[in-house]
């Protein structure tokens with residue numbers, strides 16, 4: 287096949303929203319170096335693997351796709367292959383990759399992402415291979431070349447790392463300790479995004495509630511201050527954030543969400559388990575009563591707040607009674623949506639060394655119970671919405687219908703007598719639901 291002369295890149299992204307956003311930064315660097323996006327990796331001049339190591343399956347997929355990239359490189363020796371992110375950052379993995387996959391040109395970790403352009407120069411101009419992992423986080427250095435995908439939504443990092451050390455989680459070992467970005471930088475980036483026309487900004491951090499920044503005049507800013515300040519930025523847009531740790535979400539944060547019109551009435555609050563014994567083993571630092579008290583506090587200030595959660599089933603030693611305790615909390619809260627996961631062992635974490643690992647059959651039975659339970663609760667939530675009006679951001683149009691999310695982050699499909707436009711806010715009356723999906727009609731357009 288004849289290759290055209292324009293250099294092309296392809297990025298394989300694994301894992302969470304944070305990684306998706308990091309890939310936008312990598313894409314920005316590649317565009318600065320004259321590359322354009324390839325439709326598939328087979329036509330790329332550089333393939334980047336931006337990896338995750340939260341679950342064993344993600345690592346297995348990376349290794350499988352590296353095998354495919356090796357074949358592409360055999361056919362095209364000029365192809366550059368880079369791997370970065372959580373996987374090479376994990377102790378011993380970069381050396382393993384170098385040995386097992388000598389065809390990789392660039393290996394770097396989570397802390398030195400901002401140097402990707404320099405590494406690329408070394409390979410392109412000097413024909414050198416690069417392996418550089420920083421074992422400690424340093425001052426945040428943001429890349430100002432972010433190539434965001436087209437659409438109405440954009441992500442903005444407000445902090446990096448995590449100090450919590452939940453016993454099942456590898457993140458603190460590969461993303462380092464918490465560092466908060468300066469409030470001026472955050473405001474500057476959001477200002478630019480709003481001017482570019484973005485309508486939904488999601489503030490990102492492993493635990494946004496522990497944002498903590500002190501400026502040169504010794505002014506302290508916490509997460510509620512960030513929400514307060516960014517919601518005063520001029521323009522017609524909505525702000526969301528993720529993720530919150532239940533132990534850290536404060537009344538001040540919830541009051542700010544209630545008071546500020548630009549803040550979505552939506553909080554993702556990972557429960558992980560409803561059993562106090564398992565929560566202790568998970569090192570989550572709250573119990574089920576404290577979790578439920580936070581939910582009550584949120585609903586007290588914001589009655590229709592969308593609350594979603596993550597739950598892990600089959601954590602080591604989880605008994606039927608522990609699992610029933612989780613189901614009890616799920617019933618009590620009646621979440622708007624639930625993201626359920628089967629516990630999977632991660633080497634390097636405390637939970638990996640625990641006795642009492644649960645067999646896969648039991649884990650599968652429990653997750654099925656939980657999914658069924660949530661489906662029934664989701665139907666109840668959907669029914670409650672019938673006849674209500676709410677503000678929906680039109681994210682895309684398909685066949686003349688609008689698709690978007692309400693203020694409390696519920697997906698809505700809607701129609702209108704007038705032509706709809708993406709990036710506009712509409713007051714939509716919910717008319718029906720199919721399973722947990724909502725359907726409505728536009729009452730009026732909001733704003734210009």
Ligand code: SF4
Nearest residue numbers: 448450451452455457
């Ligand atoms: S809060 Fe816990 S689960 Fe979340 S990133 Fe930190 S250690 Fe991992």
